[in-house]
Amino acid sequence: MDIALITSTLVSNELGAGKPRAAQDAVFAVLVLSFMMTDTNDSAKIVKPWTIIVANIPIRIENNIRVDNCNINLERRWKRQGYLISSFQPLYDYAGHSGFALVEFARDLEGLKSAFHFDISFVEKGQGKAEWDEASEQTNELFAWMASEEDYNKNDIVGCNLTNGRDLTSAPNIQMQEARHYRMVLYNLRESLHSIAQRIHRLAFVSRVHLLLQMLDKNEESIENFASTNLELLDMVDDGLAIQSRLQGLKIYIDELYSTINY
The missing domain is CATH 3.30.70.2890 (XS domain)
Structure with a gap:
């Protein structure tokens, strides 16, 4: 026909x-x-x-x-x-x-x-x-x-x-050609999606690193202040320990004197 x-x-x-x-x-x-x-x-x-x-x-x-x-x-x-x-x-x-x-x-x-x-x-x-x-x-x-x-x-x-x-x-030949065409389209689409997913993963990682760097830049002074404060606190702790040690020594000395007097 x-x-x-x-x-x-x-x-x-x-x-x-x-x-x-x-x-x-x-x-x-x-x-x-x-x-x-x-x-x-x-x-x-x-x-x-x-x-x-x-x-x-x-x-x-x-x-x-x-x-x-x-x-x-x-x-x-x-x-x-x-x-x-x-x-x-x-x-x-x-x-x-x-x-x-x-x-x-x-x-x-x-x-x-x-x-x-x-x-x-x-x-x-x-x-x-x-x-x-x-x-x-x-x-x-x-x-x-x-x-x-x-x-x-x-x-x-x-x-x-x-x-x-x-x-x-x-x-039938046209249908086979159409089937091959769409198989290729689907294959290319799958490869494109895989490539896009990889790029998104890389971009997400880079974005996280960039964000952390920004946070570090913005808080650098705070971090330095925090470190300085920590050093001061440590010094205070050291001083406190020294005082405590001297007090303990003084207590022992007083106890020994008290024992001698009572003896």
């Missing part, structure tokens, strides 16, 4: 043109992959790197050659809209511009999501693959859709260019 029907079904049944983009993002990957892996679509494939086919690009004849008649650079305009486009390849034949172009997106999962959103935006406007197949030659509208296995295998200018440096991939 072609990708245009997949995205059309997603838009009409699940995503809905009236739903906010955040809601579409939340269910996007699960819906696309689960739809592609149903019993009737388990072999559905799309082109990788993720590629959008753009059809009916305006052209004009100049010196008997067809040339691009777009007054606005399409690639620049779509990038400004936030799409993760990595390359824009107009397709030429012997007569010049064919009116087709291949728009390649970033190769990661974010690029895949961006490409599907691009596809969906054209389906919502009634300018997807199904509409292009039924369009009259007089229409001036642009049409665009996600390149699928059907497009890849066609013996035309689009198919010949799709097979050049591109391949087909299926939903």
